[in-house]
Amino acid sequence: MKRTALILLDHAVILLFAGVLLTFGFLAPGFLSWASLGNLLIQSSPTAVLAAGMTFVLMVAGVDLSVGAVMALAAAVAGKMMLGGFSMPLALAAMLFMGPACGLVNGLLVTRLHIAAFIATLGTLWLGRGGALWITETRAMNLPDSFLHLGSSRLLGIPLPGIICAAVLAAGNVLLEQTPFGRQLRATGHSAVAAAKAGINVRRLVTAAYVICGFCAALAGILVLGQLGAVSPKFGLNKEFAAIAAAVLGGTSLFGGRGAVFPGSLLGAALIQAVENGLVAINANPYLYPVVTSAVIFVAVLLDTLRQRLRAAATRRIFPETEAKAFSASAAA
Amino acid sequence: MSALLEIDNLVKAFHGVPVLRGVGFEIRAGTVTGLVGGNGAGKSTLMNLLGGNLRPDSGAMRLEGRVYEPENSAAAARAGISFVHQELNLFPNLTLAENLFLTDFPIRGFFIRRSVLARQAAALLAKVGLPHTPDTPLEHLTPGERQLVEIARALHGNPKLIILDEPTTSLSPPECERLFRLVRSLQAEGCAFIFISHALGDVLQLCGRILVLRDGAVADQGPAGDFTIARLVTSMAGREIKQLFPGRTELPVADADTKPLLEVRGVRQPGVVDNIRFTLRRGEILGLSGLMGAGRTELARLLFGLAPHRSGEILLDGKTLTGGPRARIRAGLALLTESRGEDGICAGASVNDNIMLATLPAHAWGPLGLLSNARLKPVVRKVSESVHLHTRREGAEPLRRLSGGNQQKAVLARWLLAEPKVLILDEPTRGIDAAAKFEIYQLILALAAAGTGVLLISSEQEELLALSDRILVMSRGRLTGEFVRPDFSPESLLRAALAHHHSHPETHP
Numbered sequence: 061m062k063r064t065a066l067i068l069l070d071h072a073v074i075l076l077f078a079g080v081l082l083t084f085g086f087l088a089p090g091f092l093s094w095a096s097l098g099n100l101l102i103q104s105s106p107t108a109v110l111a112a113g114m115t116f117v118l119m120v121a122g123v124d125l126s127v128g129a130v131m132a133l134a135a136a137v138a139g140k141m142m143l144g145g146f147s148m149p150l151a152l153a154a155m156l157f158m159g160p161a162c163g164l165v166n167g168l169l170v171t172r173l174h175i176a177a178f179i180a181t182l183g184t185l186w187l188g189r190g191g192a193l194w195i196t197e198t199r200a201m202n203l204p205d206s207f208l209h210l211g212s213s214r215l216l217g218i219p220l221p222g223i224i225c226a227a228v229l230a231a232g233n234v235l236l237e238q239t240p241f242g243r244q245l246r247a248t249g250h251s252a253v254a255a256a257k258a259g260i261n262v263r264r265l266v267t268a269a270y271v272i273c274g275f276c277a278a279l280a281g282i283l284v285l286g287q288l289g290a291v292s293p294k295f296g297l298n299k300e301f302a303a304i305a306a307a308v309l310g311g312t313s314l315f316g317g318r319g320a321v322f323p324g325s326l327l328g329a330a331l332i333q334a335v336e337n338g339l340v341a342i343n344a345n346p347y348l349y350p351v352v353t354s355a356v357i358f359v360a361v362l363l364d365t366l367r368q369r370l371r372a373a374a375t376r377r378i379f380p381e382t383e384a385k386a387f388s389a390s391a392a393a
Numbered sequence: 394m395s396a397l398l399e400i401d402n403l404v405k406a407f408h409g410v411p412v413l414r415g416v417g418f419e420i421r422a423g424t425v426t427g428l429v430g431g432n433g434a435g436k437s438t439l440m441n442l443l444g445g446n447l448r449p450d451s452g453a454m455r456l457e458g459r460v461y462e463p464e465n466s467a468a469a470a471r472a473g474i475s476f477v478h479q480e481l482n483l484f485p486n487l488t489l490a491e492n493l494f495l496t497d498f499p500i501r502g503f504f505i506r507r508s509v510l511a512r513q514a515a516a517l518l519a520k521v522g523l524p525h526t527p528d529t530p531l532e533h534l535t536p537g538e539r540q541l542v543e544i545a546r547a548l549h550g551n552p553k554l555i556i557l558d559e560p561t562t563s564l565s566p567p568e569c570e571r572l573f574r575l576v577r578s579l580q581a582e583g584c585a586f587i588f589i590s591h592a593l594g595d596v597l598q599l600c601g602r603i604l605v606l607r608d609g610a611v612a613d614q615g616p617a618g619d620f621t622i623a624r625l626v627t628s629m630a631g632r633e634i635k636q637l638f639p640g641r642t643e644l645p646v647a648d649a650d651t652k653p654l655l656e657v658r659g660v661r662q663p664g665v666v667d668n669i670r671f672t673l674r675r676g677e678i679l680g681l682s683g684l685m686g687a688g689r690t691e692l693a694r695l696l697f698g699l700a701p702h703r704s705g706e707i708l709l710d711g712k713t714l715t716g717g718p719r720a721r722i723r724a725g726l727a728l729l730t731e732s733r734g735e736d737g738i739c740a741g742a743s744v745n746d747n748i749m750l751a752t753l754p755a756h757a758w759g760p761l762g763l764l765s766n767a768r769l770k771p772v773v774r775k776v777s778e779s780v781h782l783h784t785r786r787e788g789a790e791p792l793r794r795l796s797g798g799n800q801q802k803a804v805l806a807r808w809l810l811a812e813p814k815v816l817i818l819d820e821p822t823r824g825i826d827a828a829a830k831f832e833i834y835q836l837i838l839a840l841a842a843a844g845t846g847v848l849l850i851s852s853e854q855e856e857l858l859a860l861s862d863r864i865l866v867m868s869r870g871r872l873t874g875e876f877v878r879p880d881f882s883p884e885s886l887l888r889a890a891l892a893h894h895h896s897h898p899e900t901h902p
Contacts, residue, residue: 238505240498243491247484254482259467259496317486371532 084338113276121316129188131296163274167267211286249316427600490514537568660705680861798829
């Protein structure tokens with residue numbers, strides 16, 4: 061019974077995704093067209109990349125609220141550089157440097173100064189937002205068309221953002237599943253104390269998780285620049301919530317130690333995007349969007365809590381007779 | 394055959410309190426040595442020295458004839474000494490193979506060599522006789538099987554000596570048998586073991602030699618064949634009382650007519666305590682003895698409403714206690730918790746705030762129920778003086794600045810203000826210097842003289858023997874003995890404390 065419930069919960073994102081697609085497809089004809097679905101995947105790629113990075117931080121039972129602000133800060137710097145005459149590759153390189161650097165700051169605040177992740181990254185959120193506003197002087201910056209070309213260019217017929225997103229998800233998945241680093245990250249998320257006792261360098265590991273998250277934030281910033289071609293004060297606003305919700309919807313636990321980059325992050329991000337697109341398709345009142353988005357976040361967290369409680373109940377054993385039986389059976393084997 | 398490990402005259406003291414006073418012994422390759430001793434005999438400290446977690450004040454250790462001075466647990470493991478601690482250090486969210494190789498995965502470049510990992514893990518699992526595949530999640534295993542995983546991990550570095558700390562407490566009898574079979578087969582391959590356990594029957598059955606520690610020294614040792622359970626208990630118990638105790642002069646009025654102050658009727662919580670029944674009278678000091686993990690602290694938490702119980706009843710002054718701590722404090726119960734630092738004090742708050750913590754509503758004043766510092770101050774001062782609390786800034790400093798003894802006095806002061814009818818003290822003198830201990834003993838006696846019923850949980854036997862009017866003994870969640878002053882003897886207490894530590898039938902006669 062509990063096992064079935066757990067399996068259902070573990071695949072909840074697929075069920076929800078299917079439910080959302082069918083509902084909006086029924087309400088708004090055309091929502092389920094191939095073009096619309098492909099568009100949905102491309103649109104959700106920045107959030108998927110953010111969620112992939114967020115997965116690493118959530119894995120060690122941390123959280124990074126600053127990803128949206130890091131996107132904005134990096135984009136503002138890149139925009140300023142482009143308008144100042146630097147080449148696009150240089151601007152992109154600067155963004156990809158700033159992301160991990162911000163992540164390093166977060167990581168050091170958490171591991172060296174022992175500031176709670178929630179507060180430390182809330183602080184860097186305001187720092188990043190403030191920095192971005194200062195650099196842009198609160199005005200929207202229209203960037204050269206080269207960024208938009210970047211966003212709409214195709215490689216082998218596949219849009220570049222999709223390729224970048226796929227590469228990030230693949231690399232993140234390999235890093236988490238097939239390297240000692242990933243396995244130790246998982247162990248640390250279960251219990252940092254036990255991990256330290258086992259001889260794992262917990263501080264370095266946790267810092268690395270924030271650096272990865274920062275790098276993904278910068279990449280997501282590039283993807284959004286490719287979609288918008290402009291940096292406004294609202295660039296990346298509230299993206300941290302979408303990223304956390306996507307990762308958690310995709311099965312990564314806020315309690316640490318459980319989850320995966322793929323397919324969870326992608327499905328979670330696509331689900332959130334599908335809700336947004338669906339609301340547009342049925343001409344819903346725009347003031348309703350935040351209400352619906354927050355409902356999605358609540359559902360994500362509720363699912364996670366249910367999973368956690370069920371798992372604790374399912375694995376708790378107090379010497380049942382079956383245990384002795386199973387034991388002698390296995391001893392005989 | 395020369396010794397694998399030689400321990401020579403090890404001495405270790407904490408804050409001037411000697412814990413090991415010159416321990417010396419030898420371990421030979423391919424032997425199993427049983428290490429027994431009561432609470433505070435020095436077993437943990439000795440193991441911490443062996444494991445590199447602590448360094449001795451003097452004395453020497455030699456491993457295979459070479460000086461052995463491990464810097465940390467990793468160095469101990471490299472030298473060939475592995476530990477299997479009572480508390481397992483495993484990760485249920487990882488697979489068996491990942492648990493076994495967490496810190497030294499076989500890798501190529503950045504990637505785990507999965508096939509090599511699976512092969513090596515399977516070999517280790519086969520060695521301890523676990524039939525599971527290496528990619529089974531640990532959470533699918535029973536506690537006993539997890540214990541075997543921990544041993545497989547200990548085997549990973551091909552250790553010469555494995556130390557098993559209370560490995561059988563969470564195991565069912567067949568799981569125990571399996572563990573013993575494993576120990577014997579590894580022993581045949583030349584691996585030595587130190588087996589630490591309170592299950593004396595198991596120790597006699599499994600071990601070749603036995604070493605008894607008492608008060609930080611080797612009290613007895615020899616071939617297991619020369620020992621009986623009776624001899625073990627006698628060696629562990631010892632006799633003389635070292636600490637000075639204030640005499641128990643005023644005895645409670647022993648009129649059987651008066652109703653008991655606290656009455657516990659058949660309290661049971663599966664897996665924690667079973668059929669606990671006892672009474673506590675006004676002015677009585679009731680000692681509660683037992684080994685670590687016997688369930689004493691769990692019982693205290695249950696009485697105080699911090700943990701649930703499935704059946705049975707707890708009555709204070711004839712009224713059934715229900716609800717959480719808040720309701721029970723109001724009813725007249727108080728609990729001084731075992732781990733002061735974790736759940737006894739608010740370390741960062743001031744001494745005075747800590748003292749007032751439990752009784753603030755009673756001192757609220759005026760129609761708005763506000764607190765007035767001017768009114769609180771004399772109250773705090775009075776109770777601070779009564780417990781001989783020494784503070785520098787009239788109690789305005791954070792409590793964590795005080796010594797352990799003064800912290801404990803502040804917590805006592807908190808409960809004195811609440812004027813409880815029954816005070817439960819869980820290890821009230823742990824980590825406290827001798828002078829402060831003496832003062833706390835005096836306070837306990839004064840409280841009892843004033844009519845408070847005191848339930849005193851302590852692992853220091855002398856303390857219980859000196860202060861208690863009656864002593865209850867717990868073992869594995871049950872009451873296994875009751876002794877009334879003056880019929881106290883350390884040996885009978887220890888025997889009762891060891892009851893229910895089942896021993897397992899010989900598997901290979």
